[in-house]
Amino acid sequence: MNKPVGIYIHxxxxxxxCAYCDFYSGVGIDFADTYEEALIRHISTYSxxxxxxxxxxxxxxxxxxxxxxxxxxxxxxKSFDVAENAxxxxxxxxxxxxxxxFVLMKKHGFNRLSIGMQSANENELSALGRxxxxxxxxxxxxxxxxxxxxxxxxxxxxxxxxxxxxxFEKTIDFVLSMSPExxxxxxxxxxxxxxxxxxxxxxxxxxxxxxxxxTRLTEQRLSxxxxxxxxxxxxxxxxxxxxxxxxxxxxxxYISFGPSSSSFYDGRRYTYTxxxxxxxxxxxxxxxxxxxxxxxxxxxxxxxxxEYLMLNLRLxxxxxxxxxxxxxxxxxxxxxxxxxxxxxxxxLVTDGEFVRFTPQGFNVSNAVLSDILEF
Amino acid sequence: MNASERQKxxxxxxxxxxxxxxxxxxxxxxxxxxxxxxxxxxxEQLLDNMDIEKERGITIKARAVKLEYKAPDGETYTxxxxxxxxxxxxxxxxxxxxxxxEGALLVVDSTQGIEAQTxxxxxxxxxxxxxxxxxxxxIDLPAANVERVxxxxxxxxxxxxxEAPAISxxxxxxxxxxxxxxxxxxxxxxxxxNAPLKCLIFDSYYDSYxxxxxxxxxxxxxxxxxxxxxxxxxxxxxxxxxxxTMEPFGLKKTxxxxxxxxxxxxxxxxxVSDTRVGDTVxxxxxxxxxxxxxxxxxxxxxxxxxxxxxxxxxxxLKDALEKLQLNDASLTYEPETSAALGFGFRCGFLGLLxxxxxxxxxxxxxxxDLITTAPSVIYKIQKRTGETVFIDxxxxxxxxxxxxxxYEPMVKGNIMTPVDYVGGIMDLCQDRRGIFYDMKYLDSTRxxxxxxxxxxxxxxxxxxxxxxxxxxxxxxxxxxxxxxxxKLVKLDxxxxxxxxxxxxxxxxxxxxxxRARKIVEKLKDNIxxxxxxxxVQAAIGGKVIARETVRAMRKDVLAKCYGGDIxxxxxxxxxxKEGKKRMRSLGxxxxxxxxxxxxxxxxx
Numbered sequence: 013m014n015k016p017v018g019i020y021i022h023x024x025x026x027x028x029x030c031a032y033c034d035f036y037s038g039v040g041i042d043f044a045d046t047y048e049e050a051l052i053r054h055i056s057t058y059s060x061x062x063x064x065x066x067x068x069x070x071x072x073x074x075x076x077x078x079x080x081x082x083x084x085x086x087x088x089x090k091s092f093d094v095a096e097n098a099x100x101x102x103x104x105x106x107x108x109x110x111x112x113x114f115v116l117m118k119k120h121g122f123n124r125l126s127i128g129m130q131s132a133n134e135n136e137l138s139a140l141g142r143x144x145x146x147x148x149x150x151x152x153x154x155x156x157x158x159x160x161x162x163x164x165x166x167x168x169x170x171x172x173x174x175x176x177x178x179x180f181e182k183t184i185d186f187v188l189s190m191s192p193e194x195x196x197x198x199x200x201x202x203x204x205x206x207x208x209x210x211x212x213x214x215x216x217x218x219x220x221x222x223x224x225x226x227t228r229l230t231e232q233r234l235s236x237x238x239x240x241x242x243x244x245x246x247x248x249x250x251x252x253x254x255x256x257x258x259x260x261x262x263x264x265x266y267i268s269f270g271p272s273s274s275s276f277y278d279g280r281r282y283t284y285t286x287x288x289x290x291x292x293x294x295x296x297x298x299x300x301x302x303x304x305x306x307x308x309x310x311x312x313x314x315x316x317x318x319e320y321l322m323l324n325l326r327l328x329x330x331x332x333x334x335x336x337x338x339x340x341x342x343x344x345x346x347x348x349x350x351x352x353x354x355x356x357x358x359x360l361v362t363d364g365e366f367v368r369f370t371p372q373g374f375n376v377s378n379a380v381l382s383d384i385l386e387f
Numbered sequence: 388m389n390a391s392e393r394q395k396x397x398x399x400x401x402x403x404x405x406x407x408x409x410x411x412x413x414x415x416x417x418x419x420x421x422x423x424x425x426x427x428x429x430x431e432q433l434l435d436n437m438d439i440e441k442e443r444g445i446t447i448k449a450r451a452v453k454l455e456y457k458a459p460d461g462e463t464y465t466x467x468x469x470x471x472x473x474x475x476x477x478x479x480x481x482x483x484x485x486x487x488x489e490g491a492l493l494v495v496d497s498t499q500g501i502e503a504q505t506x507x508x509x510x511x512x513x514x515x516x517x518x519x520x521x522x523x524x525x526i527d528l529p530a531a532n533v534e535r536v537x538x539x540x541x542x543x544x545x546x547x548x549x550e551a552p553a554i555s556x557x558x559x560x561x562x563x564x565x566x567x568x569x570x571x572x573x574x575x576x577x578x579x580x581n582a583p584l585k586c587l588i589f590d591s592y593y594d595s596y597x598x599x600x601x602x603x604x605x606x607x608x609x610x611x612x613x614x615x616x617x618x619x620x621x622x623x624x625x626x627x628x629x630x631x632t633m634e635p636f637g638l639k640k641t642x643x644x645x646x647x648x649x650x651x652x653x654x655x656x657x658x659v660s661d662t663r664v665g666d667t668v669x670x671x672x673x674x675x676x677x678x679x680x681x682x683x684x685x686x687x688x689x690x691x692x693x694x695x696x697x698x699x700x701x702x703x704l705k706d707a708l709e710k711l712q713l714n715d716a717s718l719t720y721e722p723e724t725s726a727a728l729g730f731g732f733r734c735g736f737l738g739l740l741x742x743x744x745x746x747x748x749x750x751x752x753x754x755x756d757l758i759t760t761a762p763s764v765i766y767k768i769q770k771r772t773g774e775t776v777f778i779d780x781x782x783x784x785x786x787x788x789x790x791x792x793x794y795e796p797m798v799k800g801n802i803m804t805p806v807d808y809v810g811g812i813m814d815l816c817q818d819r820r821g822i823f824y825d826m827k828y829l830d831s832t833r834x835x836x837x838x839x840x841x842x843x844x845x846x847x848x849x850x851x852x853x854x855x856x857x858x859x860x861x862x863x864x865x866x867x868x869x870x871x872x873x874k875l876v877k878l879d880x881x882x883x884x885x886x887x888x889x890x891x892x893x894x895x896x897x898x899x900x901x902r903a904r905k906i907v908e909k910l911k912d913n914i915x916x917x918x919x920x921x922x923v924q925a926a927i928g929g930k931v932i933a934r935e936t937v938r939a940m941r942k943d944v945l946a947k948c949y950g951g952d953i954x955x956x957x958x959x960x961x962x963x964k965e966g967k968k969r970m971r972s973l974g975x976x977x978x979x980x981x982x983x984x985x986x987x988x989x990x991x
Contacts, residue, residue, distance in 0.1 A: 274952040382963035
């Protein structure tokens with residue numbers, strides 16, 4: 013009866029900090045061996061749990077090194093019962109992986125790459141503090157394809173410095189020319205303490221209206237090319253939806269490793285502190301788990317219901333009233349019918365067997381969710 | 388009536404002055420010089436107990452204190468100093484205090500000369516038959532001009548000033564001369580100690596241990612603990628628990644209070660409405676025949692709605708108002724309901740400063756968050772039916788077709804200013820629909836302007852405008868001066884098509900458009916984007932005269948979920964939901980409280 017879990021492994025190593033990043037660990041690559049050893053120790057404390065997705069996120073896993081990644085994946089396979097057809101993803105930034113790296117990874121079982129291209133425009137990339145150009149993205153995709161990767165995702169961002177509706181169309185054109193199976197389109201959020209936040213007044217940012225137009229363009233252009241939206245910020249060809257990320261939205265379980273990684277397992281949500289040294293100390297049994305947790309909670313029935321809605325509504329399919337009843341024992345309309353009607357009248361949701369956000373609704377989903385949900 | 392030997396050693400006096408002329412500092416020095424308070428124990432401005440008084444440098448509440456003064460003639464005198472507020476809003480409190488005294492020190496700043504409130508207070512004291520003893524203060528300052536001020540006192544107020552002590556309260560110069568003038572110039576109290584009891588209530592406050600503490604001046608007769616007293620106006624009777632005098636550091640129990648004395652009574656009085664300031668206290672057995680002549684009845688001039696920001700705090704607000712009213716008889720309130728703001732109170736105030744102070748005290752002393760609607764004056768409406776109604780709340784303003792003639796209250800305004808600013812001030816008065824009466828030169832540098840102005844033009848920001856046009860030098864005093872027919876309209880504000888009752892106000896036709904534009908612009912700037920477009924309109928009757936639009940919110944999304952950190956996302960939404968709870972729903976539109984306050988403060 014237990015569904016297989018997802019495994020997330022956080023790799024907090026980067027060539028340099030991106031201007032918008034508030035997760036930067038600041039640890040040098042010379043710490044990579046120690047970190048690998050720590051992760052493997054931590055992973056080996058588990059045994060026998062079924063798993064069908066593995067996801068290496070960052071940071072920049074490919075900068076950390078293909079060989080390291082492969083050895084860690086081996087450790088996962090040793091301690092977990094990894095399904096034959098498991099989705100095994102690594103995030104990858106252009107200029108940090110060679111064609112040989114991709115060959116090695118593919119041979120070891122990696123079958124999906126998520127490439128952080130962000131933009132096809134040089135001025136935008138340099139304002140973000142990225143080290144690559146559009147040309148580098150091209151080469152990375154080519155190398156990945158050459159190594160046999162047939163499931164490639166590209167990341168793009170809205171709301172970045174210098175971006176205009178026109179420049180964003182160029183980015184979309186570029187994305188389509190790469191024929192990806194999957195696209196993630198994220199909104200930039202200026203986080204306090206990041207270099208971009210400090211220097212925000214030096215840049216022009218696209219207006220709210222322009223960003224809304226970009227989301228519309230994304231959905232329209234990708235759809236015309238068979239890449240359909242399935243979640244607020246994710247688009248895929250049929251059969252290429254990220255199985256790992258879907259676990260988050262379906263409230264399935266996932267076990268994570270690495271500083272600042274979050275897990276949901278056995279009724280417990282917990283997040284490790286972002287401090288890599290505290291985390292490795294924990295792996296080497298120099299501290300207890302409590303002392304490296306930044307968050308820990310056991311969602312009760314109410315919270316579980318709220319999570320269920322909040323997460324399901326991120327999906328284009330929305331929340332199924334029948335499934336909601338099966339999960340909570342409650343009638344969806346009796347609980348939320350009034351508010352849903354109000355938002356349906358504003359064109360922000362559609363109401364039927366499934367309740368789902370419209371594209372306009374997705375853009376203001378926080379305002380709607382914060383009204384609907386009772387925590 | 389001849390004074391008894393005991394009464395000959397008593398002086399009951401107050402200090403009156405224009406704001407900032409040094410009244411409180413002089414009170415401190417008098418306390419120090421009578422050695423009632425050792426100077427090392429002095430805290431600045433001992434009589435001003437309330438924080439707000441200290442911060443604003445004004446006296447809001449009358450406070451009384453008993454001093455022992457050993458005079459050079461070898462006699463020891465009892466000086467009862469009754470502190471009074473200086474601002475025009477508090478004329479009623481001044482008048483209460485004055486009635487308990489035989490004389491008043493009139494403090495005049497030697498660098499400023501006579502100001503509007505100096506004059507107003509002097510007239511009030513004179514109306515109450517008080518002996519006015521001028522004192523010229525701040526002679527330590529380089530700009531002091533004692534002789535000019537002496538002449539001003541004689542010319543403008545019309546009392547001799549040749550014996551007025553020239554002092555500096557701040558520097559402690561010549562204070563003994565002031566004490567000598569008090570003893571020499573102010574008459575001692577009279578009143579038959581054996582007559583039936585007759586006391587004047589001039590102040591009271593609620594103490595959670597003693598109940599209501601009533602400050603009184605005994606006019607005739609005498610009073611002891613255990614006696615049964617009657618409030619002649621309310622008819623309420625109580626058994627006196629304790630009587631005593633107000634010492635600088637607290638109440639001191641005594642055995643007897645007799646004619647001429649100033650003191651306090653406690654009698655387990657729970658209900659504040661039983662101790663009306665101005666009432667006469669007598670004994671239940673053998674009462675006095677006639678109560679004291681009534682205090683000047685004090686009418687609120689400005690009204691506004693006060694609502695708790697959190698509707699659940701309505702009862703707290705009610706309790707707080709009840710307690711404040713005990714200390715401030717000039718505050719009136721009655722329940723009011725607004726569709727936009729829920730349950731609250733319509734409160735009447737003496738003026739704008741009074742309103743601000745009450746608001747501030749409610750917030751500070753009672754820890755309440757308030758929403759206050761725009762101040763309104765009392766309009767008089769003659770209806771077509773022949774009936775006349777008084778309207779202090781725009782909500783009750785009759786529809787135009789019911790109105791025959793609307794009248795608005797007028798004031799006589801008396802502005803004193805250095806000549807340099809006369810032009811700007813005249814423009815201001817003109818703009819505020821003022822009618823010029825005359826202009827008088829007080830001397831070669833200062834003038835007095837007389838205008839008749841609509842009160843509703845003064846209650847908004849007139850004081851601030853006056854100060855800013857005169858670098859702070861001009862001063863204003865005003866008194867009500869009847870009603871005038873006027874061209875008045877009620878301006879409604881609509882959010883998303885619904886009238887927001889709390890934002891309606893009454894305005895002169897000529898000013899309606901300007902005010903309408905201002906309010907819709909301010910609303911537009913302060914209302915956060917909603918999930919739909921919100922038209923903001925200002926309308927007279929059904930006719931929209933100004934419109935703005937708050938565009939719909941288009942983007943509010945957290946797209947990235949780092950590594951499945953659901954907890955973080957949940958917290959963000961919870962925080963957002965918390966923020967929403969602090970919003971006020973005005974019909975279908977949610978407005979944060981701060982925005983609402985910003986809009987109500989139309990003139991900033």
